[in-house]
Amino acid sequence: MDSDEDMETFEVDSGNESSSDDIGFNIEDQNQNPKDRQNDIEEFVFNVLSTEEIVQHMIDCIKEVNIIVEIPATTTRILLNHFKWDKEKLMERYYDGDQEQLFAEARVINPLASRSSQQPSTSSSMSSKAKVSRRCPPNSEECEICFTLIPSNLMTGLECNHRFCTQCWCEYLTTKIMAEGMGQTIACAAHGCNILVDDATVMRLVRDPKVRLKYQHLITNSFVECNRLLRWCPSPDCNNAVKVQHVEAHPVTCKCGHRFCFACGENWHDPVRCSLLKRWIKKCDDDSETSNWIAANTKECPKCNVTIEKDGGCNHMVCKNQSCKTEFCWVCLGSWEPHGSSWYSCNRFNEEEAKEARGAQERSRAALQRYLFYCNRYMNHMQSLKFENKLYASVKEKMEEMQHHCMSWIEVQFLKKAVDILCQCRQTLMYTYVFAYYLRKNNQSTIFEDNQRDLEAATEKLSEYLERDITNENLANIKQQVQDKYRYCDLRRKKLLEHVHEGYEKESWEYMD
Amino acid sequence: MANIAAQRIKREFKEVIKSEEVAKCAIKLELIDDNYSELKGEIAGPPDTPYEGGNFVLEIKVPETYPFNPPKVKFLTKIWHPNISSVTGAICLDILKDQWAAAMTLRTVLLSLQALMAAAEPDDPQDAVVAKQYKENPEMFNSTARHWTNVYAGGPNKNPDFDQKIQRLTDMGVMSHDARVALSTYNWELERATEAIFT
Numbered sequence: 001m002d003s004d005e006d007m008e009t010f011e012v013d014s015g016n017e018s019s020s021d022d023i024g025f026n027i028e029d030q031n032q033n034p035k036d037r038q039n040d041i042e043e044f045v046f047n048v049l050s051t052e053e054i055v056q057h058m059i060d061c062i063k064e065v066n067i068i069v070e071i072p073a074t075t076t077r078i079l080l081n082h083f084k085w086d087k088e089k090l091m092e093r094y095y096d097g098d099q100e101q102l103f104a105e106a107r108v109i110n111p112l113a114s115r116s117s118q119q120p121s122t123s124s125s126m127s128s129k130a131k132v133s134r135r136c137p138p139n140s141e142e143c144e145i146c147f148t149l150i151p152s153n154l155m156t157g158l159e160c161n162h163r164f165c166t167q168c169w170c171e172y173l174t175t176k177i178m179a180e181g182m183g184q185t186i187a188c189a190a191h192g193c194n195i196l197v198d199d200a201t202v203m204r205l206v207r208d209p210k211v212r213l214k215y216q217h218l219i220t221n222s223f224v225e226c227n228r229l230l231r232w233c234p235s236p237d238c239n240n241a242v243k244v245q246h247v248e249a250h251p252v253t254c255k256c257g258h259r260f261c262f263a264c265g266e267n268w269h270d271p272v273r274c275s276l277l278k279r280w281i282k283k284c285d286d287d288s289e290t291s292n293w294i295a296a297n298t299k300e301c302p303k304c305n306v307t308i309e310k311d312g313g314c315n316h317m318v319c320k321n322q323s324c325k326t327e328f329c330w331v332c333l334g335s336w337e338p339h340g341s342s343w344y345s346c347n348r349f350n351e352e353e354a355k356e357a358r359g360a361q362e363r364s365r366a367a368l369q370r371y372l373f374y375c376n377r378y379m380n381h382m383q384s385l386k387f388e389n390k391l392y393a394s395v396k397e398k399m400e401e402m403q404h405h406c407m408s409w410i411e412v413q414f415l416k417k418a419v420d421i422l423c424q425c426r427q428t429l430m431y432t433y434v435f436a437y438y439l440r441k442n443n444q445s446t447i448f449e450d451n452q453r454d455l456e457a458a459t460e461k462l463s464e465y466l467e468r469d470i471t472n473e474n475l476a477n478i479k480q481q482v483q484d485k486y487r488y489c490d491l492r493r494k495k496l497l498e499h500v501h502e503g504y505e506k507e508s509w510e511y512m513d
Numbered sequence: 514m515a516n517i518a519a520q521r522i523k524r525e526f527k528e529v530i531k532s533e534e535v536a537k538c539a540i541k542l543e544l545i546d547d548n549y550s551e552l553k554g555e556i557a558g559p560p561d562t563p564y565e566g567g568n569f570v571l572e573i574k575v576p577e578t579y580p581f582n583p584p585k586v587k588f589l590t591k592i593w594h595p596n597i598s599s600v601t602g603a604i605c606l607d608i609l610k611d612q613w614a615a616a617m618t619l620r621t622v623l624l625s626l627q628a629l630m631a632a633a634e635p636d637d638p639q640d641a642v643v644a645k646q647y648k649e650n651p652e653m654f655n656s657t658a659r660h661w662t663n664v665y666a667g668g669p670n671k672n673p674d675f676d677q678k679i680q681r682l683t684d685m686g687v688m689s690h691d692a693r694v695a696l697s698t699y700n701w702e703l704e705r706a707t708e709a710i711f712t
Contacts (some may be wrong), residue, residue, distance in 0.1 A: 067657050144616040145580055147524040171517060172615050175581035191614035191621075454516070 034228065044250045046262065047243045051220065054230075054241055058223050059084060069094055071111045074198035081184050082106035085227040107187070107196045109159035143168055146191065156205070158197060162190035169205045173197065178210055233258055234265045242340025249274050270475055271500035272435040276511070280434045284375065296365040301326060301335045315339075373435040381430035383462075388423050391466065395419050397472055405475055414483055418466060421486045425459040425493050435500065440510040444503050451496040458489045517657070520578040522549035525618050532620060540623040547667075550575050554586070554623055558666065559631040564659035567666030571626070573619065585611035586622060591690075593661040593697060595635045596646035604629075607640035628673075643662050643700050650700060657697045665694070682710070 009450055036351035049057060062076050065087055071074065082105065083090045083145045093102050103110040141147045145168035164172070172189045176182045186197045199219060206212055224230045225243045235258035242252045251268035253259045260267055264274040272280075298309045306326035308317070315330040316339070327336035331346035339346065346350075398411040432452050439445045462485045470478055504510045524550075529535060529542045542554035544706035554571035558564025569592060574585040586609055588602035608617060608625055638644030647654045660675045662668035675680045678701060689709055695706040 145521070147521055147528075162616075168517070168615065172581050175578055179578070179582075191608075191612075191616045191617050195616075 017041045044248065044252075046250075046252045046253045047335055048233075048253075049230075049241050049243055050241045050255075054224060055216075055245065058220070061087065065090060069376075074200045075111050076109050078108050078184075078196050078198060079103075079106050081222065081226065085223065105313070106199075107194050109195060111159070145172070158188050158195050158201065160188055160190070160193050160195040162188050162193055164189055168207060170207070173202055173206050173215075174208065174211050177202075177206070177215050177218065177417050181218065183215060184222045189238070226356055231262055231265060234260055267427070269431045269434070270432045271497050273504075275437050277431070277434055278375075280378075280437065292325075292369060296368045298331065299330070302328050302335075311487050370438070374433045378433040380432055382424045385423060385430065387424045388419070388426075391419055391422075392416075395466065402470060402475065403466075403469075407475070411479075414479060414486075415466070418462065418482050418486045422459065422466065425462070425489050427457060428497065429459060430492050438511045440512055442498075442508070442510060444508045448496070448499060450504070451499055455489065455492045455496055458485065458492055462486055462489050518575060518577060519549045521580050522575055522619070525620065526552075529620050529623075530616070533699055534620070534624065539627065542619060542623070544638070552619070554619070556630070557625050558662060558668065561626055563655045564594075564630050564666070565668070566670070567662035567668040569630075570664050571623075573622075574638070580615045580617070583609050583617075583618065584622065586626070591661060591665040593643055593658040594630065595633045595640060595647045596629055597638050598648075599643060599694065602641075603639060605637060608659070618638050621696050646697075646700065652691075653700050661693070661697070672706045674699060678706075682707065 004025060006128045032235050058077075061080060062073050065080060068071055071079075079090055079094075079102075080087070083093070097431075100110060100113075101304055126459075137149070140151050141163065142148070143150050143155065143163075143165035145164050148165070149163040153164050155163045155164055155170060167188070173186065176186045184196070185191065186202070188195045188197065199215075203212065203213055205454065206215065224232055228247055229245070230241050231244050231253040232238075233242060233256060235254065235256055236259065238254060238256040240254050240256065242254060244250075247263060249261055249263035249272070251259055252262045261269055261274060264276060264278065266274070266281075269277050273413075294307060299305055300319065301319045303326040304319060304321050306319065306321045306324070308319070310317070310330055317328050319332050320506050328334060329336055329346050330341050395415045395418075396412045399415050402408060402412045402415075408460060429452070432448075436445075436449065436452065439448070462482070465478065465482050465485055468474075468478060475483070515614070526542060526544065532540075534540045535542075539557050543553040543555075545551040545553055552573040552575070554573050556569045556571065558567040558569065567589070572587050572588040573605055574611070574632050576582050576585065583662075586604060587599055588604065591599065591602070593599055595687065597603070604626070606625065606629055608614075608622065631649060635644040635647045643654070646657065656675075657670060659668065659670050659671045663670050663672065677695055679692045681703060682696070683689050687695075692706070695710050698704070699705040699709060
């Protein structure tokens, strides 16, 4: 029943998704190889939920389980949360295992077993079970938190029968929610009691709207975070979450327009896989690359250890550190004195040692060069992508200008489409460099690199076309060129991805460690 | 100070004064200021422990959010115990941290501390040096703790051997407390303690 709904919503969503890339070019899409088209979108069902819809979805999940297990909704929520909102797992444990143990693990009182015995205490009449202080007059109890005598009808507690006055409960819950940021895991206020406070109780006892709102946020957040099939849209200030039917590294597009990988939450990163991308990002964030550069390009003063980059001149070094001023030989790092006047050569040099040192430095330098090669290209495309807004604006201007050159609105839409494709190509190219960095050389990797080179050249060409000035004379010509180029780019991009995916299937990719 | 907190402390204070533990002189509680935000506690060292016969003074600070957050408690009297810092008096006890419950009181805190003195938890130490000695050399630990109780908490058991070693160091110009710490740390080996102090 749930899945039917999802199917419907998905159809609406997929419409949204494709509406961004083409207006007026549907004919062209239909002409494309249907297999290509499928590869790009595939049958991946997802659904964007707003905050309200998330809450509704949570309620639906609870109801769905409730229909079957017939326990209070508040208990069901705690149980579901205990199983990270995996309904099947809950059902399995509920019907196959030891129920008492299940309730204990989830930190709730078994509602079925306790219902008869605790009925009296939940009504407002005084229960003989509740702890009554000796000095208490009838119909009042002493609250163990504020130590005051409170009329019994103002005392309350959970199924565990630890009763406190409503004001203390409110204070207690407020502290837990506001100061400690606890939501789903607030326990009873009694010492050593780990029974969880359910959401209905919290909402009944807490009146302050600010605290209630925070509590609801915490609950929703924990619902999304521990639910495998949900992920918050990572875009800043976006409060939507994406819901899927099964977890897979697949692009999803939020209603805010942000497109990301459902499995890892990063921007959609085809062709590279989540695990490699994660390694790459860590590597780029890591300071180790800086030290790598320092190791490859600098030496240290033998006396004061200041780091020196030599960018010219002879081997006679004088340390610039004012308190050091050591004179030494750049080649052997020994004191300069015995070198005399041999400024450009050093013969005080143990051959073996020198070879080793040079070898080590070269290896270090080669690894660094390799990283920098891929990193620069990756960064370059990322940078260009960031300028896409500027490009969209300038293209919009051009489109208006062209409409003054007696072209219709529909006739100028090719420019926007060209920028869309340019951005897609840049994004794909960006991640091909991550993929390539970890790729070990073999026949397939050579083909991949050829594909990459070809796509890159075509993409740069397209970018260049979009920068050109448009005049009355060259208008028709430029339109033709741009359209040809973006079709080619799009095609090459798909071919490249196809080839990589094929390689994944045939396991023809080998990686560096 | 929040209403509940002051009210609670007022009530708790009365209750502790009347409690049987106070009658037996096991615990004591005094107000420091008029608004119930700071108190002084005292615990008698539990019998059959190295702390027996000593009197341990505690600083108790009551936060605004009491009793929903625990009181801040530390030892003012220097003590040799795995869960209490020999330097600052800070206490490592779960109920003063995440296991605090609003229904606990200053009386239960004092009694819990007394219980902690009787049964240390060396696997969750505050003072690693003390904990190591407690586990590796319990006899040495006991006599060191007894000595500290004698010197700082007014315990009855003097240890002439230890006093003599401290005297040797104070003769060299070392402060007696520094000497005691160094000697306690190095299992009362005079040479190693001397070395530690002078390097």
